[in-house]
Structure formats: C-alpha cells, structure tokens
Amino acid sequence: xxxxEQNSGPLSVPEGAIASLNCTYSDRGSQSxxxxxxxxxxxxxxxxxxxxxGDKEDGRFTAQLNKASQYVSLLIRDSQPSDSATYLCAVNxxxxxxxxxxxxxxxxxxx
Amino acid sequence: ETGVTxxxxxxxxxxxxxxxLRCSSQSGHxxxxxxxxxxxxxxxxxxxxxxxxxxxxxxxxxxFSGLQFPNYSSELNVNALELDDSALYLCASSLGASGGSDExxxxxxxxxTVL
Numbered sequence: 664x665x666x667x668e669q670n671s672g673p674l675s676v677p678e679g680a681i682a683s684l685n686c687t688y689s690d691r692g693s694q695s696x697x698x699x700x701x702x703x704x705x706x707x708x709x710x711x712x713x714x715x716x717g718d719k720e721d722g723r724f725t726a727q728l729n730k731a732s733q734y735v736s737l738l739i740r741d742s743q744p745s746d747s748a749t750y751l752c753a754v755n756x757x758x759x760x761x762x763x764x765x766x767x768x769x770x771x772x773x774x
Numbered sequence: 775e776t777g778v779t780x781x782x783x784x785x786x787x788x789x790x791x792x793x794x795l796r797c798s799s800q801s802g803h804x805x806x807x808x809x810x811x812x813x814x815x816x817x818x819x820x821x822x823x824x825x826x827x828x829x830x831x832x833x834x835x836x837x838f839s840g841l842q843f844p845n846y847s848s849e850l851n852v853n854a855l856e857l858d859d860s861a862l863y864l865c866a867s868s869l870g871a872s873g874g875s876d877e878x879x880x881x882x883x884x885x886x887t888v889l
C-alpha cells in the first residue's frame with residue numbers, strides 16, 4: 664500500500680517566521696513530488712514540484728527532497744497570514760500521473 | 775486560474791440516485807484525473823483518462839465510472855449513491871508524463887451532498 668504521511672497539525676507560526684512542513688512517503692520508487700495549497704472550501708493549488716534530490720526555490724517557497732530518507736519538505740519564508748491554509752503533499756510513484764496525496768497539514772500564521 | 779472548469783458547483787442528491795459531474799480540461803491536456811476529497815482528508819484518486827481511454831483506477835467500486843471526450847471535456851458518473859459519497863469531487867488535467875509533464879491542475883470542484 665503506497666502511503667504519504669503528513670502531520671495534520673495545526674502548525675502555528677508567527678508572521679514573518681519560517682514555516683516548515685514535512686512529508687514522508689512509503690514507496691522508494693517514487694519519482695515526482697508536489698506541494699499543493701488548499702484554502703478552506705477551495706480546490707488544491709499547485710505551488711511547488713520537485714523531481715531531484717536537493718533544494719528547489721521559488722520565491723518564498725523552498726522544496727527539499729531526500730530520496731534516501733523518503734522525505735520531502737516545504738519551507739515558507741517570511742510567513743504571511745495569507746499563507747494560512749492546508750498544505751497537501753503529493754507523490755507520483757511511477758510518473759504515470761496516479762498521484763497519491765497525504766491528508767494535509769493545517770498551517771496557521773499568527774499575526 | 776488553472777483553466778480547468780467543473781459543473782455544477784454544488785449538488786444535492788438522495789441515496790440511490792445517480793449523478794453526473796462534468797469537467798473541462800485545459801486545451802491540449804490529454805490526461806484528466808478525478809479525485810474524491812472527504813472533509814478533513816486528502817484527495818483520493820478515483821480514475822484517470824488519457825485520450826479517451828481509462829488509464830488507471832483507484833480503490834473505488836464500479837458504480838463510479840467516467841468518460842473523456844475529444845474536446846477535452848470529461849464526466850464522472852456515480853450510480854446508486856450512498857451517504858458516504860458526500861464529498862468534494864475534483865478533476866485535474868495535465869499533459870501527462872508522456873507529454874513531458876505530470877503536474878496536475880485542479881478545477882474548482884463539485885460539492886456533492888447525498889441525503
């Protein structure tokens with residue numbers, strides 16, 4: 664059974680600080696990794712994807728992938744109240760588009 | 775805006791009825807995937823279509839079925855509705871790994887309530 668695990672939270676972070684979101688996955692053969700942001704009552708929005716070990720930065724967001732540890736994380740720098748949302752980690756095991764999602768981590772940025 | 779649209783936005787049905795949900799993918803996206811998201815859970819993969827053929831299925835019973843059309847539209851049909859089918863139904867379109875990108879872009883979803 665392929666699984667993606669996330670801490671459900673809520674994770675509370677002061678405004679301006681770094682928010683760190685973590686995700687582990689069970690299938691060592693996983694190829695593609697995604698972070699989606701989902702506001703309450705809305706659909707998921709793709710914010711980052713990463714395929715290779717290491718870091719990938721896009722604005723205030725950094726995705727980190729460690730395939731040996733089967734671990735992917737998302738860092739949000741200079742957290743803003745508008746970053747308050749549920750963050751979904753998703754994994755595409757064989758790059759065959761059948762993506763497995765974690766349950767999501769609720770992030771709350773404290774003004 | 776992802777360019778992916780879904781209809782209707784909300785729907786209320788009673789147990790035992792049938793429902794059809796619709797999705798319009800981004801132009802050029804040959805792959806569409808459907809997901810069910812229950813409250814407080816991540817999206818669960820239902821099935822995927824690539825160029826009008828089913829290309830994989832999750833752990834959902836046969837009463838969940840789908841179609842994809844040449845004009846980048848698709849349908850999710852659910853027969854014999856059960857109370858547990860109440861959820862947000864999401865479609866996501868992508869170029870597909872064969873198109874060089876497996877990034878999926880979601881529509882706004884259809885909220886289905888079964889009474």
